[in-house]
Amino acid sequence: MRQARVNYDAIAHLYDATPYRAKPVDPELISFAKQCPTDEIAVLDIGCGTGNQLIANRGALNSAWMVGVDPFAGMLRQAKRKAAEIAWVQADGSTLPFHDQSFDFISCQFVFHHIGNKSGCLTDAFRVLRPGGRFVLRNVSPHDCPDWLFYIYFPEAAAVDLHDFWSPETLQAEMEQAGFATLTVDRQHIRYEQDMRAWFDEVRTRGTCSQLLAIPDAAYEAGLDRLTQELSAHGGLFARQNHVCFVTIRGEKPKSMPLSVCRRNSVPVGRRRRAGRAISN
Numbered sequence: 001m002r003q004a005r006v007n008y009d010a011i012a013h014l015y016d017a018t019p020y021r022a023k024p025v026d027p028e029l030i031s032f033a034k035q036c037p038t039d040e041i042a043v044l045d046i047g048c049g050t051g052n053q054l055i056a057n058r059g060a061l062n063s064a065w066m067v068g069v070d071p072f073a074g075m076l077r078q079a080k081r082k083a084a085e086i087a088w089v090q091a092d093g094s095t096l097p098f099h100d101q102s103f104d105f106i107s108c109q110f111v112f113h114h115i116g117n118k119s120g121c122l123t124d125a126f127r128v129l130r131p132g133g134r135f136v137l138r139n140v141s142p143h144d145c146p147d148w149l150f151y152i153y154f155p156e157a158a159a160v161d162l163h164d165f166w167s168p169e170t171l172q173a174e175m176e177q178a179g180f181a182t183l184t185v186d187r188q189h190i191r192y193e194q195d196m197r198a199w200f201d202e203v204r205t206r207g208t209c210s211q212l213l214a215i216p217d218a219a220y221e222a223g224l225d226r227l228t229q230e231l232s233a234h235g236g237l238f239a240r241q242n243h244v245c246f247v248t249i250r251g252e253k254p255k256s257m258p259l260s261v262c263r264r265n266s267v268p269v270g271r272r273r274r275a276g277r278a279i280s281n
C-alpha cells in the first residue's frame, strides 16, 4: 500500500488553528442546490478533514443530509466534537462505503493528491452519485504555478507535488473516463506581494502544510536556511511576488447512461459495507 503523504492523525490537533483552514459556505453547493427541486439533498465531502466545509454548509442548507469521509480518525474526531449530528465516516476516498446513487452533490477539496488510487476515487464518486448529481473537485494546481514560493525555497516540494497532483488536463480526461459529463475547468490565479518575514514565521513551524510535511527533513531545513540567510541579508525585511493557482473541476453524472458506463461503475454492496465505519469519540 502507498505510504500516506502526510500523517494527518499526528497534526489533527493543530489543523483548525491554521488561519486559512476556516471555510465559508461552499458556493458550488449553493449554486447546485438552487437548481434542485428540494432542499433535502444528500451531500458527501471526500477527505472532509476536521469537517469545516460541511459545518459551514449546514448553516445555509439545514435540510440537507451531510456525510464526511476521511481515512484519518484523528481528523474525524475533531469534526465530531464540533458537529456530532453530521455523519463522519472513516474510509479511503477510493473505497466509499455507500450504496450506488446515494448522493446528489460530492465535494473533494484539497485532498486528491493524498489519494493513492485516484482513478478509483473518481470511479467511486461517480458510482455513489445520483444521475443528475454533481462532483466538484478543488485543489492547488502545481502545474500552473511553478513560481509558488514553496517551490522556489523548497524545490523538493515541487518535485513531490508534480508527482502527487494530476494536472487539470489529466483530471479532466480521467473524469470523462469515469463517466462524468458537462465538465468545466476553472483556474484561479492568485498573485500578491508576500511579506517574507511573515512567511518565514509561517513556514518555520512546518505546521499543517503538506508541501513542507511531504519533503525530507534535510530538504526542509535547507530551504529554511536559505530563507534565514536572505532575511538577514535584507535586515530582516523584504517582500517577494507570490503566485498560487487553484483549480476547480465540475462534472455531472448524466441522467441517462450508456450500459457500458453502468457496468464499469458497479461494485458489490458487501465489499463496500466493509470498507468504512462511523467514527466514535
Ligand SMILES: C[S@@+](CC[C@H](N)C(=O)[O-])C[C@H]1O[C@@H](n2cnc3c(N)ncnc32)[C@H](O)[C@@H]1O
Residues within 6 Å of the ligand: 008, 021, 046, 047, 048, 049, 050, 052, 053, 069, 070, 071, 072, 075, 091, 092, 093, 094, 108, 109, 110, 111, 114, 115, 116, 210
Ligand atoms: C489538506 S486536508 C483538506 C481537508 C478538507 N477537505 C479541507 O479542505 O479543509 C487533506 C485531507 O485529505 C485527507 N486524506 C488523506 N488521504 C486520503 C484518502 N486516501 N482518501 C480521502 N481523504 C484523504 C486527510 O486526512 C485530510 O483530512
